[in-house]
Amino acid sequence: MLSQIVRPMVRTQIRLLASCQATRSTLIGTIAQWLGFLGVRAQVTQLNAGSDQKISISLTVDQPEGCDKQDWQQIVSNLNQETVDTNPEEHSQPQLTPQQQSKLQRLLAYLIQAAEPEVRISWEVWSRQLQALGLEEPMLLGVRSALKVPQSLEQLLEGLDPDIAAIALPKAVSIALLDRRVNASEDKALTALLQLMKPRNEG
Structure with missing residues (x-):
């Protein structure tokens, strides 16, 4: 299902990126496209290649498709009110009954x-x-x-x-x-x- 559809597509896009002359602008568009498959509207605001073979990316994310408007507003409101978490792992797992x-x-x-x-x-x-x-x-x-x-x-x-x-x-x-x-x-x-x-x- 997922592997049969998504992975071959990503591999093809990676090969295209490797041979592309405008790698930066193409990669920015490709990342936004990948997130678009999930219904997430995102814009890459910063992209840098590091010496450790990794790429650092900053994103601006809009309300995803299918997301309830009130839920999204509450998320943004919570983020605006929340102080910086010095130990985010403490809250990584949701509280379950x-x-x-x-x-x-x-x-x-x-x-x-x-x-x-x-x-x-x-x-x-x-x-x-x-x-x-x-x-x-x-x-x-x-x-x-x-x-x-x-x-x-x-x-x-x-x-x-x-x-x-x-x-x-x-x-x-x-x-x-x-x-x-x-x-x-x-x-x-x-x-x-x-x-x-x-x-x-x-x-």
Whole structure:
């Protein structure tokens, strides 16, 4: 799904950038286009190439398509009122109720089971990969416990809060793309999470 559509397109654009004479202006336009695929309207205000083979970019981001106007105004208002956070990692994880956390843990367990349906799951390997996605120890322990029993996607989706679907989707995409392909079970789960988010986004 995502890998079959987005990655070949990005690879083609990277090759074009490498042979382009106006690399800076073309890259600025390309970055805005990439974000546009996500419904994000952005303008690159600064772009510099460093000596460490990395590119530093500054962006100005407008209200994304499909974003509720009141939600966006509240985000901007919160940012204007918020002091500079000296330790942003403390607030990187959303606050979840025990029920929401359990549902998210079981969803991630299902994605892992769907990724390797015929293979005995190696928790040592998966724990490192989940840590790289920003999951903290309590969440990891819950996922490990949920992996001990088969998870049902239908039961997990029943009554699932759109906010939890929004939290789960980027992690689900990352898990699905770890092997650079999306199988039928993973595609079904990603599509279902996206559908659950639509009523909120379109409201």
